[in-house]
Amino acid sequence: MSIGCRDLRVTAGGRTLVSVAALDIDDGETVAILGPNGAGKSTLLRALVHLTQSSGTVLLDGQPATTTALRHAVAAVLQRPVLQRATVLDNAAAGLRLRGVRRAEARRRAEPWLDALGVAHLAPRHARTLSGGEAQRVAIARALAVAPRVLVLDEPFSGLDATTRTDLLADLRAALDRLSASVLLVTHDRAEAHALAQRTALLVDGEIRQIGKTSSVLDEPADPECATLLGFTTHLPPALTGRDVLLVARPERCTPLGDTTPDPPDSLVFEGVLRRVVPLGGAVRLDVDTGHGLAASVTTADITAAPGSPIRLAVNVDDLRACGR
Amino acid sequence: MDVLGDGLVEAVRLLLTGDQDTWAITGLTLRVSLTATVIALLIGVPLGAVLALGRFRGRRVLLAIANTGMGLPPVVVGLFVTVLLWRSGPLGALGLLYTPTAMVIAQAGIATPIVVALTxxxxxxxxxxxxxxxxxxxxxxxxxxxxxxxxxxLPLLAVGMAGFGAVVSEVGAAQMVGGNLAGETRVLTTAAVLATSRGQFALAIAFGLVLLAIAFAVNLAVTFAQHRQTATR
Structure with a gap:
């Protein structure tokens, strides 16, 4: 089932939190909403499935949807797993129970999803005894167990450590493949969008700035804010480069040059004053004042230059992105 | 010391021999207080839920009022219900004053704010x-x-317990709206007051023991229920 919206707007205290002219998620498609903290990602997700007050229209299969229709179609996984005071199995069955399925039947249908999420062995345990990662797995199993035609995930991995997150990401990917649902994933992590979503939308200040195929969106920022969001944090304005557009690059693609090193071919080279050297465990980040803003370089090269000394940075032209504005 | 010792012995004898009056009074006490608690729960739980979950102007003020209501003196509630039910009062025509129904109304009035605030x-x-x-x-x-x-x-179970505990042990309202009429509106607390004022300490102690036993039984039941809940984890 496809889900979408037209002119969806959420306001609070006279302030517009979210304003989306149109968003469509096709049947069976996964779309990621990527945005910084406070961009309105969760609000957009909640508005789309009528879990918060909003104006505008939500569409299910192209038709305006009522709240009741959305309740039938949608299952939501929130950022923090909210589990009931019950066993893991009963929690996994809770979504079905809330939809009027009898207890035994609900448990029977929930069990395979606990297995799919790798927590079947915890079934008889009380939910209060679970770790954060286990609880989130149960919450996801609970949502999948209702066989939703639309699944919305609100930063489901945000509270988890890196290893748990990677494992869960893989298990979720496999589980989503079993389920033919439209999925909306809200995240601030590019890797999650990359792993799960066919298309990605960038949300900044409550507005969708860019939407398209995940691989292209992640690599082709449309404006400076999207560029920052996507990790292109070194911004090189026209005044510095002599080009007529803003160029952006990832800090790890900006290479510091030695004093006597000639300019490498097919590269943009610019100068600045080294402001700060930040050790990142193995690599270092160099903050360089170009006279037209700060540029950053992340490098594993041995840096002898001290803060205050001039430094040259080179970026291969293939690693530069033009940001029209 | 003799008074207390003899009183205790006599009280136990009264209870064990199944003194008819004592058991009738106990029965009425349970009937009135349980009915009042159920009514308070039926009214108070939804109101408490609205106060806890609703988002409307004046919510905090209402919550503060409910919290204040937890300390509502039973005598004040008794006075208010008496005036309402007085023969020339607004509900006097119903002829409810000095009946168990009046006591249920008053006790529900005492328990409802407690239930609202604790819910x-x-x-x-x-x-x-x-x-x-x-x-x-x-x-x-x-x-x-x-x-x-x-x-x-589990906390809601405790809410019911607190409501029941408040009304089963109160004496002011029961006395005022019930009148402590023998065989009609006499409950354990009013009976204990009367017996004490007459110097029948053994009888008063017997009533006191029954009250304590009721409180203990209710708490025991709730504690077991809570324990069973937490043990299933």
Whole structure:
């Protein structure tokens, strides 16, 4: 089932939190909403499935949807797993129970999803005894167990450590493949969008700035804010480069040059004053004042230059992105 | 010391020999206080839920009023109900004054604010995103609310206990609106007061013991229920 919206707007205290002219998620498609903290990602997700007050229209299969229709179609996984005071199995069955399925039947249908999420062995345990990662797995199993035609995930991995997150990401990917649902994933992590979503939308200040195929969106920022969001944090304005557009690059693609090193071919080279050297465990980040803003370089090269000394940075032209504005 | 010792012995004898009056008074006490508690729960739990979950102007003020109501002196409630039910009062035509019904009304009036305030507190303890998550799983508003009440059932059990404890032990309102009429509106507390004033300490102690036994039995039942709940984890 496809889900979408037209002119969806959420306001609070006279302030517009979210304003989306149109968003469509096709049947069976996964779309990621990527945005910084406070961009309105969760609000957009909640508005789309009528879990918060909003104006505008939500569409299910192209038709305006009522709240009741959305309740039938949608299952939501929130950022923090909210589990009931019950066993893991009963929690996994809770979504079905809330939809009027009898207890035994609900448990029977929930069990395979606990297995799919790798927590079947915890079934008889009380939910209060679970770790954060286990609880989130149960919450996801609970949502999948209702066989939703639309699944919305609100930063489901945000509270988890890196290893748990990677494992869960893989298990979720496999589980989503079993389920033919439209999925909306809200995240601030590019890797999650990359792993799960066919298309990605960038949300900044409550507005969708860019939407398209995940691989292209992640690599082709449309404006400076999207560029920052996507990790292109070194911004090189026209005044510095002599080009007529803003160029952006990832800090790890900006290479510091030695004093006597000639300019490498097919590269943009610019100068600045080294402001700060930040050790990142193995690599270092160099903050360089170009006279037209700060540029950053992340490098594993041995840096002898001290803060205050001039430094040259080179970026291969293939690693530069033009940001029209 | 003799008075107390003899009183205790006599009290136990009264209870063991199945003194008819004592058991009739106990029966009425349970009937009145349990009915009042059930009414207070029926009114107070939804109101407490509205105060805990609603978002409307004046919510805090109402919550403060409910909290104040927890300390409402039974005598004040008794006075108010007496005036209402007085022969020339607004509800005098019903002829309810000095009946068990009047006592139920007064005791429900005492217990309701307690139930409202403690229900609101109990529901505040549940995760603030609980209702949102239940609805996000497809629950209707009513089902989501049902899940919330189920989630808070242990603290809600304590709410009922607190309400019952408050009314079974109060004497002011029972005396004022019931009148302590023998065989009609005499309950354990008013009977104990009367017996004490007459110097029948053994009888008064017997009533006191029964009151304590009731309180203990109710608490025991609730504690067992709570323990069974937590033991299943």
């Amino acid at each position: 609101a507190a109990a529901l505040h303890q549940v995760d603030p995103d609980f209702l949102l998550q239940m609805r996000g799983l497809g629950a209707t508003r009513v089902r989501a609310l049902g899940a919330l009440l189920t989630e808070a059932k």
